[in-house]
Amino acid sequence: MQVAIVAQWGNDRTAGLAADLGERLREAGVSVWLDDATAEQFGVEGRPVGEFHAADLVVSIGGDGTFLFAAHGARDTPILGVNLGEVGFLNPVRPDDAVDAVLAQVRRFQDDGSVHTRSRPRLTTRGDGWTLPPAVNEVVVQGQRRGHGGGADLTVRIDGSEYSSGHADGVLIATPTGSTAYNLSEDGPLVHPGVSGFVVTGMAATRGMPPLVVDADSTVTVSVEDAAEAAVVVVDGRIRERVGVPTEVIVEVGEEPLRTAGPASDFFEALEKLD
Numbered sequence: 001m002q003v004a005i006v007a008q009w010g011n012d013r014t015a016g017l018a019a020d021l022g023e024r025l026r027e028a029g030v031s032v033w034l035d036d037a038t039a040e041q042f043g044v045e046g047r048p049v050g051e052f053h054a055a056d057l058v059v060s061i062g063g064d065g066t067f068l069f070a071a072h073g074a075r076d077t078p079i080l081g082v083n084l085g086e087v088g089f090l091n092p093v094r095p096d097d098a099v100d101a102v103l104a105q106v107r108r109f110q111d112d113g114s115v116h117t118r119s120r121p122r123l124t125t126r127g128d129g130w131t132l133p134p135a136v137n138e139v140v141v142q143g144q145r146r147g148h149g150g151g152a153d154l155t156v157r158i159d160g161s162e163y164s165s166g167h168a169d170g171v172l173i174a175t176p177t178g179s180t181a182y183n184l185s186e187d188g189p190l191v192h193p194g195v196s197g198f199v200v201t202g203m204a205a206t207r208g209m210p211p212l213v214v215d216a217d218s219t220v221t222v223s224v225e226d227a228a229e230a231a232v233v234v235v236d237g238r239i240r241e242r243v244g245v246p247t248e249v250i251v252e253v254g255e256e257p258l259r260t261a262g263p264a265s266d267f268f269e270a271l272e273k274l275d
Contacts, residue, residue: 001029001031001056001106001109001110002031002032002033002054002056003025003030003031003032003033003055003056003058003059003106004047004052004055004057004058004059004074004077005032005033005034005035005038005058005059005061006035006038006049006052006059006060006061006062006066006069006070006073007034007035007037007062007066008061008062008063008065008066011062011084013095014066015038017061017082017084017098018038018061019042020099021059021061021098021099021102024099024102024103025102025103025106028103033046033051033052034046034047035047035048035070036048036049048073049069049070049072050072051073052070052074052077053073053074053075053076053077054077055074055077056077056078056115057077057078057080057102057105057106057109057115058070058073058077058078058079058080059080059098059102060079060080060082060090061084061095061098062084062085063084063085063091064085064088064090064091064181065085067090067091068090068136068137068236068238071136072136072236072238072239075256076257077259078105078115078261079258079259079260079261080093080101080105080260081093081260081262082095082098088265088270088273089177089180089181089265089270090136090177090265091265092262092263092264092265092266093263101263102262104262105261105262115261116261117259117261118259118264119258119259119260120136120175120177120257120258120260121198121216121253121254121258122134122136122175122253122254122256122257123135123138123139123173123175123252123253123254124252124253124254125139125235125249126249126250127233127241127243127247127248127249127250128248130241130243132233132235132239132241133239134235134254134256134258135178135235135236136175136177136178136258137174137175137177137178137181137182137236138173138174138175138178138181138182138183138235138236139233139234139235139249140170140172140173140182140233140234141154141170141171141173141222141224141231141232141233141249142169142171142203142231143169143170143229143232144227144228144229144230144231144232144242145228146169146170147169149228150228151168151169151170151204151227151228152167152168152224152225152226152228152231152245153166153167153226153227154166154167154171154222154223154224154225155222155223155225156202156209156220156221156222156223158200158212158214158218158219160219160221163209163212164202164205164207164209166205166207167206167207168202168203168204168206168209169203169205170203171201171203171222172186172188172199172200172203173198173199173200173201173220173222173251174191174198174201175198175199175253176191176192176193176194176195176197176199177258179191179199180271180274182237183199183201184274186201186202186203187201187211188201189213190271191213192267195213196215196216197214197216198213198214198218198253199211199212199214200212200213200214200220216253217253218252219250219251220250220251220252221248221249221250221251222248222249222250222251223246223247223248224245224247224248225245225246226245226246227245230243230245231245231247233249
């Protein structure tokens with residue numbers, strides 16, 4: 001069995017936990033991979049996170065940002081999140097419980113060749129000649145910059161029917177997982193992770209664009225008719241695609257979900273930690 005570990009950079013606590021976990025896993029006969037940045041701290045050879053999809057389990061140690069970083073490399077490999085951040089919607093395991101939680105998954109894998117997982121939807125995004133990696137939290141279609149003199153002229157269609165049209169800083173499309181993140185800061189609604197759907201939220205739309213929860217089978221098409229310089233498509237705040245205008249951006253729930261391992265997170269307990 002191969003277990004890949006991603007630890008938050010520049011945090012002595014996450015590095016220490018990664019070292020302890022790695023030692024216990026090796027004692028259990030498990031091959032351990034460290035991401036390049038973590039491995040550098042220990043003076044050992046690491047692996048790019050982009051290769052972690054070849055592991056049997058990925059362990060993310062840090063906050064939700066670390067988890068998202070790991071998720072883009074893990075693809076469909078199960079991820080177990082250890083929470084050293086503030087909220088922890090994606091990281092339900094406490095640091096004191098991390099070793100036991102990971103070893104429980106190892107024993108299960110060694111017994112029957114599988115890891116117990118739950119699925120969360122991810123969003124696929126494509127345009128004319130390009131496709132972006134799946135989004136765990138959200139996809140944002142916006143002008144090159146926000147505010148006065150920025151933004152874009154947009155038309156949003158749901159399954160071909162026009163929902164909204166006009167000037168806005170952008171449009172944000174979020175999964176239930178992502179509804180607690182950037183979507184919430186743009187006054188989008190919270191969506192329980194058990195809901196089969198996703199959210200379309202306008203960003204400073206001049207004509208008003210109430211947030212809309214659509215069915216998981218829906219196709220959202222954002223037509224960018226005009227923008228200063230260009231439009232930008234951003235996945236999970238990490239991956240950016242600059243596109244010329246006019247253009248169409250198509251967002252749907254992808255076939256490959258995010259697979260999480262370990263105990264389930266308590267949505268309402270995490271909500272209490274939000275400011």
